[in-house]
Amino acid sequence: MTIDDLLKQQPLTTISEGDTSREISQVFCCDLLSVAMSKAPADCAWVTVMGNVNTLAVASLTDAACVVLAEGTVLDEAVIEQAKVQGLTVLATGEPVFDTALAIHQQLNA
Amino acid sequence: MSEQTGTSGVELKYMVSPDDFTRAGEASSKVKNILKQMGISPDVIRKVSIAMYEGEINMVIHAHGGDITVTITPEEIRMVLRDDGPGIPDVEKAMKAGYSTAPEQVRALGFGAGMGLPNMQNYTDEMKVETEIGVGTTITMSVHIEG
Numbered sequence: 127m128t129i130d131d132l133l134k135q136q137p138l139t140t141i142s143e144g145d146t147s148r149e150i151s152q153v154f155c156c157d158l159l160s161v162a163m164s165k166a167p168a169d170c171a172w173v174t175v176m177g178n179v180n181t182l183a184v185a186s187l188t189d190a191a192c193v194v195l196a197e198g199t200v201l202d203e204a205v206i207e208q209a210k211v212q213g214l215t216v217l218a219t220g221e222p223v224f225d226t227a228l229a230i231h232q233q234l235n236a
Numbered sequence: 237m238s239e240q241t242g243t244s245g246v247e248l249k250y251m252v253s254p255d256d257f258t259r260a261g262e263a264s265s266k267v268k269n270i271l272k273q274m275g276i277s278p279d280v281i282r283k284v285s286i287a288m289y290e291g292e293i294n295m296v297i298h299a300h301g302g303d304i305t306v307t308i309t310p311e312e313i314r315m316v317l318r319d320d321g322p323g324i325p326d327v328e329k330a331m332k333a334g335y336s337t338a339p340e341q342v343r344a345l346g347f348g349a350g351m352g353l354p355n356m357q358n359y360t361d362e363m364k365v366e367t368e369i370g371v372g373t374t375i376t377m378s379v380h381i382e383g
């Protein structure tokens with residue numbers, strides 16, 4: 127399943143668009159950056175409420191496929207700009223972390 | 237930043253600016269890209285990325301920045317992270333998973349799980365912490381390249 131497939135089925139807003147043909151391996155949830163740093167699987171869809179520049183750094187270093195900001199988390203303009211420069215896909219939703227992750231998981235395993 | 241290729245391998249040097257969270261992680265990202273270009277295995281790149289990012293962030297959060305020297309040889313990737321921050325009073329305690337003195341405003345950014353030093357330990361083959369109160373901390377880590 128690619129990010130494009132995800133966007134077709136889930137009501138997610140695109141904040142920053144990277145390579146949306148990228149495959150998603152699995153869903154990962156965590157807000158503590160040093161835990162995410164060691165545990166986020168490569169090519170994951172990382173669902174988090176932690177929306178700052180450090181999220182981008184961790185996503186890029188762990189090779190996450192995309193970041194999904196849940197619970198209405200917003201990014202500063204400068205951070206959005208940086209995500210675009212990095213070519214990182216950042217999506218957003220007002221839904222809770224669990225519901226968002228579950229929906230992506232179900233689509234992955236459908 | 238400087239990059240040098242010699243007979244002893246490639247040496248990369250980075251300055252880590254103090255209290256600049258917007259740039260923290262920059263050195264680690266650069267090193268990751270260079271290792272990728274060199275064709276280093278993804279497993280080694282992952283270990284180096286984790287260890288160096290945690291060390292780099294600690295230099296920003298807990299010290300006043302510093303410098304990082306990365307040496308790449310066919311056998312290993314060696315990282316030396318040097319800061320002239322406050323030093324670590326009890327290294328054994330600091331190395332414990334969950335131990336953190338991160339201030340509230342830093343925790344609000346997602347730091348402070350107390351997992352940085354344990355990650356650095358777990359994802360490297362060698363790690364040495366030299367620290368002196370009021371003088372600074374130097375952490376030397378090495379990730380071996382198999383085969």
Ligand SMILES: Nc1ncnc2c1ncn2[C@@H]1O[C@H](COP(=O)(O)OP(=O)(O)OP(=O)(O)O)[C@@H](O)[C@H]1O
Nearest residue numbers: 160294298330336337338347348349350351352353
């Ligand atoms: N370079 C440093 N200079 C001074 N103290 C440090 C340094 N690095 C770590 N420490 C001390 O060791 C503690 C543990 O560090 P560690 O990286 O494991 O956790 P943390 O940075 O507090 O949280 P996390 O890394 O999980 O976001 C820190 O809270 C700090 O007290």
Ligand SMILES: [Mg+2]
Nearest residue numbers: 290294352353
């Ligand atoms: Mg840390």
